[in-house]
Amino acid sequence: xxxxxxxxxxxxxxxxxxxxxxxxxxxxxxxxxxxxxxxxxxxxxxxxxxxxxxxxxxxxxxxxxxxxxxxxxxxxxxxxxxxxxxxxxxxxxxxxxxxxxxxxxxxxxxxxxxxxxxxxxxxxxxxxxxxxxxxxxxxxxxxxxxxxxxxxxxxxxxxxxxxxxxxxxxxxxxxxxxxxxxxxxxxxxxxxxxxxxxxxxxxxxxxxxxxxxxxxxxxxxxxxxxxxxxxxxxxxxxxxxxxxxxxxxxxxxxxxxxxxxxxxxxxxxxxxxxxxxxxxxxxx
Amino acid sequence: xxxxxxxxxxxxxxxxxxxxxxxxxxxxxxxxxxxxxxxxxxxxxxxxxxxxxxxxxxxxxxxxxxxxxxxxxxxxxxxxxxxxxxxxxxxxxxxxxxxxxxxxxxxxxxxxxxxxxxxxxxxxxxxxxxxxxxxxxxxxxxxxxxxxxxxxxxxxxxxxxxxxxxxxxxxxxxxxxxxxxxxxxxxxxxxxxxxxxxxxxxxxxxxxxxxxxxxxxxxxxxxxxxxxxxxxxxxxxxxxxxxxxxxxxxxxxxxxxxxxxxxxxxxxxxxxxxxxxxxxxxxxxxxxxxxxxxxxxxxxxxxxxxxxxxxxxxxxxxxxxxxxxxxxxxxx
Numbered sequence: 001x002x003x004x005x006x007x008x009x010x011x012x013x014x015x016x017x018x019x020x021x022x023x024x025x026x027x028x029x030x031x032x033x034x035x036x037x038x039x040x041x042x043x044x045x046x047x048x049x050x051x052x053x054x055x056x057x058x059x060x061x062x063x064x065x066x067x068x069x070x071x072x073x074x075x076x077x078x079x080x081x082x083x084x085x086x087x088x089x090x091x092x093x094x095x096x097x098x099x100x101x102x103x104x105x106x107x108x109x110x111x112x113x114x115x116x117x118x119x120x121x122x123x124x125x126x127x128x129x130x131x132x133x134x135x136x137x138x139x140x141x142x143x144x145x146x147x148x149x150x151x152x153x154x155x156x157x158x159x160x161x162x163x164x165x166x167x168x169x170x171x172x173x174x175x176x177x178x179x180x181x182x183x184x185x186x187x188x189x190x191x192x193x194x195x196x197x198x199x200x201x202x203x204x205x206x207x208x209x210x211x212x213x214x215x216x217x218x219x220x221x222x223x224x225x226x227x228x229x230x231x232x233x234x235x236x237x238x239x240x241x242x243x244x245x246x247x248x249x250x251x252x253x254x255x256x257x258x259x260x261x262x263x264x265x266x267x268x269x270x271x272x273x274x275x276x277x278x279x280x281x282x283x284x
Numbered sequence: 285x286x287x288x289x290x291x292x293x294x295x296x297x298x299x300x301x302x303x304x305x306x307x308x309x310x311x312x313x314x315x316x317x318x319x320x321x322x323x324x325x326x327x328x329x330x331x332x333x334x335x336x337x338x339x340x341x342x343x344x345x346x347x348x349x350x351x352x353x354x355x356x357x358x359x360x361x362x363x364x365x366x367x368x369x370x371x372x373x374x375x376x377x378x379x380x381x382x383x384x385x386x387x388x389x390x391x392x393x394x395x396x397x398x399x400x401x402x403x404x405x406x407x408x409x410x411x412x413x414x415x416x417x418x419x420x421x422x423x424x425x426x427x428x429x430x431x432x433x434x435x436x437x438x439x440x441x442x443x444x445x446x447x448x449x450x451x452x453x454x455x456x457x458x459x460x461x462x463x464x465x466x467x468x469x470x471x472x473x474x475x476x477x478x479x480x481x482x483x484x485x486x487x488x489x490x491x492x493x494x495x496x497x498x499x500x501x502x503x504x505x506x507x508x509x510x511x512x513x514x515x516x517x518x519x520x521x522x523x524x525x526x527x528x529x530x531x532x533x534x535x536x537x538x539x540x541x542x543x544x545x546x547x548x549x550x551x552x553x554x555x556x557x558x559x560x561x562x563x564x565x566x567x568x569x570x571x572x573x574x575x576x577x578x579x580x581x582x583x584x585x586x587x588x589x590x591x592x593x594x595x596x597x598x599x600x601x602x603x604x605x606x607x608x609x610x611x612x613x614x615x616x
Binding site: 177178179181182183184185186187188192196197200201 | 346349350351372373375376378379380382383384387388389390391392393401402405406448451452455
């Protein structure tokens with residue numbers, strides 16, 4: 001039976017209840033949540049200081065006192081892994097967030113205004129994309145000098161391109177929708193149409209990509225630190241810890257393997273969030 | 285009565301000469317969706333624009349609302365020239381109800397947010413009265429106020445279309461354009477939405493431009509009918525005249541395509557053969573002649589003008605040949 005409008009019985013539960021969260025999204029959030037807690041509570045959880053050296057007790061095997069042993073200058077590995085969360089987590093997050101902001105802004109402008117704006121943005125994006133990404137990253141950081149600031153600048157310069165392409169494609173697809181035309185007919189400002197009518201409906205893929213981009217940023221950061229271009233010693237950082245432990249891989253393998261496992265665990269959590277978001281937002 | 289909307293020789297085209305066109309000195313492929321069209325809408329009247337899909341009726345609507353640029357011609361709204369552009373407050377006064385209820389509402393906003401945005405942006409009511417006004421609008425389009433907190437994906441096609449109407453009405457427009465507003469709805473829902481439009485029109489004193497490919501839908505709603513073919517008006521008069529005494533062979537063909545109960549289709553009624561020619565390459569002479577059952581030599585050479593007799597205009601060389609109502613396809 002077809003009914004409509006005033007006579008239609010209205011399902012009130014359909015309005016209030018959102019769809020349930022996918023399991024993998026919950027699992028991913030729990031994993032990442034643990035890391036966030038570790039970062040916040042590091043001073044209370046970590047049994048030792050991150051940089052304090054104890055040379056006589058260097059390269060100790062795991063024991064009741066040092067759960068994961070000590071490194072080449074006698075620092076407690078377990079504590080350094082926890083303290084490093086405070087370094088890796090924010091850098092990874094910001095190294096994905098800044099490119100997302102820049103890329104979304106430029107991509108949205110390009111798609112919305114078209115014409116020469118689109119031409120300029122698209123050409124710049126093509127130039128950036130033409131470089132092999134790691135070569136470009138290393139060259140830029142080399143030029144700017146190692147450090148957190150240059151890592152963030154470099155990541156922003158290099159990886160905004162994908163965000164710009166994502167959002168540009170989405171907005172081009174959505175902007176012919178009738179609700180966007182209705183907004184134009186109502187005389188809404190460009191800023192309002194972009195922020196309220198286009199971006200919230202075009203941002204799904206961006207959000208999904210953002211979660212997985214944090215993983216990429218973390219791994220790249222680890223690789224850069226491994227080459228000595230990332231976070232500088234003695235600040236604890238997982239990638240740098242992998243690099244430092246490499247020399248003792250045969251005898252004290254846990255020096256390299258444990259930070260590697262930690263990176264893998266956080267990466268898994270973020271990937272689960274990414275996939276979970278994709279599923280959850282699919283046809284919302 | 286005074287004219288609310290006056291359109292004179294309006295042309296809307298898509299595509300212009302590209303760089304390659306200029307280098308190769310070839311003619312640009314320009315599509316004239318609306319071609320030299322004139323129309324007048326009186327205050328408070330309901331005018332239907334009918335025609336096949338692709339005849340430019342939606343483009344006409346978009347041009348009036350200001351969604352597509354106007355190539356040439358005059359568009360006067362309440363005495364103001366709006367062909368070149370318009371300010372926000374004039375924009376507010378011309379609103380549109382869209383065709384596809386599935387895409388006419390922002391999926392990330394609740395119905396309340398959608399309506400409140402109109403009220404806020406145009407300061408239609410004081411801030412503390414917005415909630416109240418939203419409820420009034422729901423009442424106006426005959427929906428329960430509970431729907432205000434729903435998102436569009438939970439609503440039926442008919443409900444969405446009513447909200448599309450409420451959104452347009454929130455701006456308190458003088459002119460409401462409905463572009464195929466019921467075409468995507470089930471027949472039973474169509475009737476109820478049409479009924480609503482008819483009521484609202486009288487209650488709010490709206491001027492209505494109703495665009496449809498379906499003549500049957502138009503008959504009970506509109507005072508006047510303009511028939512469009514390939515971007516221009518080929519016949520225009522009051523609804524009774526157009527339905528009872530059509531002068532243009534295209535109108536007659538459209539009318540014969542409307543199914544009627546109790547009338548047997550005769551073989552001669554299949555008057556509209558084929559597709560309309562491409563608007564990229566308009567035929568010379570009368571633009572309808574390749575499909576016209578009564579086309580003569582003159583139709584291939586000379587384009588007829590929109591000629592008017594007693595409030596009835598038609599763009600056909602033979603429109604006024606006989607004063608008898610022409611009936612087509614009722615051969616013995």
